[in-house]
Amino acid sequence: MFENVxxxxxxxxxxxxxxxxxxxxxxxxxxxxxxxxxxIEGTKxxxxxxxxxxxxxxxxxxxxxxxxxxxxxxxxxGENVRVIADSYKDRIKALxxxxxxxxxRQREYVDNFYYKNKSLQGITLLGIDADYLETAGxxxxxxxxxxxxxxxxxxxxxxIDENVARSTFDGEDxxxxxxxxxxxxxxxxxxxxxxxxxxxxINSVEDYYTYNKTSGGQVLIPxxxxxxxxxxxxxxxxxxxxxxxxxxxxxxxKAADILNENVRVNTASSETEDSAEAAAEFAMMKLEYKSExxxxxxxxxxxxxxxxxxxxxxxxxxxxxxGGIGVMNIMLVSVTERTREIGLKKALxxxxxxxxxxxxxEASVLTSIGGLIGVLTxxxxxxxxxxxxxxxVAISGKAVAISVAxxxxxxxxxxxxxxxxxxxxxxxDALRYE
Amino acid sequence: xxxxxxxxxxxxxxxxxPVPVLKDITLSVDEGEYVAIMGPSGSGKSTLMNIIxxxxxxxxxxxxxxxxDVMQCTDRQLSEIRNAKIGFVxxxxxxxxxxxxxxxxxxxxxxxxxxxxxRRERAIEALKRVGLEDRMDFKPTQLSGGQKQRVAIAxxxxxxxxxxxxxxxxxxxxxxxxxxxxxxxxxxxxxxATIVMITHEPDxxxxxKRIMYIRDGQIYTGxxxxxxxxxxxxxxxxxxxQEGTEQA
Ligand SMILES: Nc1ncnc2c1ncn2[C@@H]1O[C@H](COP(=O)(O)OP(=O)(O)OP(=O)(O)O)[C@@H](O)[C@H]1O
Ligand SMILES: [Mg+2]
Numbered sequence: 001m002f003e004n005v006x007x008x009x010x011x012x013x014x015x016x017x018x019x020x021x022x023x024x025x026x027x028x029x030x031x032x033x034x035x036x037x038x039x040i041e042g043t044k045x046x047x048x049x050x051x052x053x054x055x056x057x058x059x060x061x062x063x064x065x066x067x068x069x070x071x072x073x074x075x076x077x078g079e080n081v082r083v084i085a086d087s088y089k090d091r092i093k094a095l096x097x098x099x100x101x102x103x104x105r106q107r108e109y110v111d112n113f114y115y116k117n118k119s120l121q122g123i124t125l126l127g128i129d130a131d132y133l134e135t136a137g138x139x140x141x142x143x144x145x146x147x148x149x150x151x152x153x154x155x156x157x158x159x160i161d162e163n164v165a166r167s168t169f170d171g172e173d174x175x176x177x178x179x180x181x182x183x184x185x186x187x188x189x190x191x192x193x194x195x196x197x198x199x200x201x202i203n204s205v206e207d208y209y210t211y212n213k214t215s216g217g218q219v220l221i222p223x224x225x226x227x228x229x230x231x232x233x234x235x236x237x238x239x240x241x242x243x244x245x246x247x248x249x250x251x252x253x254k255a256a257d258i259l260n261e262n263v264r265v266n267t268a269s270s271e272t273e274d275s276a277e278a279a280a281e282f283a284m285m286k287l288e289y290k291s292e293x294x295x296x297x298x299x300x301x302x303x304x305x306x307x308x309x310x311x312x313x314x315x316x317x318x319x320x321x322x323g324g325i326g327v328m329n330i331m332l333v334s335v336t337e338r339t340r341e342i343g344l345k346k347a348l349x350x351x352x353x354x355x356x357x358x359x360x361x362e363a364s365v366l367t368s369i370g371g372l373i374g375v376l377t378x379x380x381x382x383x384x385x386x387x388x389x390x391x392x393v394a395i396s397g398k399a400v401a402i403s404v405a406x407x408x409x410x411x412x413x414x415x416x417x418x419x420x421x422x423x424x425x426x427x428x429d430a431l432r433y434e
Numbered sequence: 435x436x437x438x439x440x441x442x443x444x445x446x447x448x449x450x451x452p453v454p455v456l457k458d459i460t461l462s463v464d465e466g467e468y469v470a471i472m473g474p475s476g477s478g479k480s481t482l483m484n485i486i487x488x489x490x491x492x493x494x495x496x497x498x499x500x501x502x503d504v505m506q507c508t509d510r511q512l513s514e515i516r517n518a519k520i521g522f523v524x525x526x527x528x529x530x531x532x533x534x535x536x537x538x539x540x541x542x543x544x545x546x547x548x549x550x551x552x553r554r555e556r557a558i559e560a561l562k563r564v565g566l567e568d569r570m571d572f573k574p575t576q577l578s579g580g581q582k583q584r585v586a587i588a589x590x591x592x593x594x595x596x597x598x599x600x601x602x603x604x605x606x607x608x609x610x611x612x613x614x615x616x617x618x619x620x621x622x623x624x625x626x627a628t629i630v631m632i633t634h635e636p637d638x639x640x641x642x643k644r645i646m647y648i649r650d651g652q653i654y655t656g657x658x659x660x661x662x663x664x665x666x667x668x669x670x671x672x673x674x675x676q677e678g679t680e681q682a
Contacts, residue, residue, distance in 0.1 A: 003544065010532060014532060340528065341530060344530070345545075346516075347522050347528075348541050348542045348545060349513050349517020349518070349545040350517075351510055351545070352509060354545060427490075428489050428490045
């Protein structure tokens, strides 16, 4: 065996250019696989780190219309969704898996928002309950949070986030200033910031890519004040905080079930003909609460990048296949060239098996050298790509080991046919061969 | 008895028609014999040698080598016979070009599964026997024709075979190297080796103790009217003359 490897190396070194060209397909295939896998692993690492950073185990339960988040502006169906009673919230809070729960209303791109004569675009307005700040991981940086009294008594108070503070007040202290939402004056009582270590929160695939792009910012008002700005109480969304990471999915599902009861109560309560029609119409809208946990989203993200990368791996595998065929081709030529040598060895008493293993060793030594060169090239390639695209890479030892093993297998598989051909040569024909 | 051929026929297929190359060959060789096979080109000498060397199988007839019926042997058993009991010497040496003389001589021992250290020792011993101990690490391209053939002979005897088979061992050598090889054969034979050698040259053939003629695939026993036989006769005549002069 060792002797065979030594002789193979000798043979490979004596035909350097030919051996290199033979290995080229393998080198390219393995290099591509290593580079791709390193980038996938790198992305995974980042996502994992983000998740650990985000890790307060929150699950968003949003009211969805079909596959999209419900937007009250587009269709007025939301009127028919009953306000979620405190009893529902208490039931969610009572779930074993749930630590905290908050209900809130949300409108994106609110445009009737003014400070003095300044109009602000792209504001997200949130109507929050007393649990929101803690559950969503917001801290009050300046001023104070809403008091219980402010929640109950329609006092028209608002909290703003740093983006709004920056763009609207321009260095002024916003606390105590009056802003105008939908024609109603609200007093700013504080500025909130995302808790450090909470960022970045990945709420959706879009969020992941646009995370750092500035949004118009958020303005928070007590949820009770919603009907002051808009004429009716819009359906609520929910965020829960699970007790631990493992229970996130179950907690989200259970909470969504409870909230959906509320949606269904609405449909079932319609008893008269007239309202039966309305109920049918309502059912058409396909409103449903769905839970989205960060973990699941991260997984979806991963799947997304993995499916594109899987395609690349297929391409790389095809290149390996082509490389393998190249090896087979050269091995067949080599067998023909060395017919006399094979004949002689048989005359000297070499068995079929000896010849077979000699050629198989040669093919797999050739491809494993190719594999090693490919691994090195792949690592180089991955770091170049990492520098260019500023994506992280993680070189996985497992991928390296698998690649090298795989290239040996390619050698054995594609070396098999030529080796069998060599071992089956008739010694007479082989010795006579000119 | 080393081997025994009885009524051997060998046909080659030329398209669909069998072409007989050997016809009814009967020959047996005993321990310690030194046989030369002569005959014109294309008469079937190499074909016969391949059968004796267990490299090829006869179409019909009985062939026993060292008591074994070769026809019944598996591929693997044939390899073992070739490896342990037969040493081949070819006209064109057939050395592995990238291996040193020593490695070439070691080859049959490698296939026999001899451990490395012993392999080395025995190969060195064989190279000493042919007088090439100072050329052990030379590659075949760095050796002269005569030296290459001596390496090939070392390789053939390293396994201490029952039979040394040589197909025109001096065919590619000049007279002086040829004579050296013949001298070596003679010594080996005197030490007990059984040798069967094919040759064109009467001068070479007369080194053997027994000469056989093949013509058109048959052992030729008739009058010496072929050119080779003629030459042989002349050689014998010359020898008797020489002996006569020596005696005088
Ligand atoms: N594989 C083969 N297929 C067909 N015919 C063959 C084959 N091998 C040998 N022959 C024929 O058999 C005959 C004998 O060949 P062989 O090689 O035994 O001759 P030879 O006596 O050794 O001649 P030389 O002295 O030139 O070496 C030749 O006519 C040759 O054409
Ligand atoms: Mg011949």
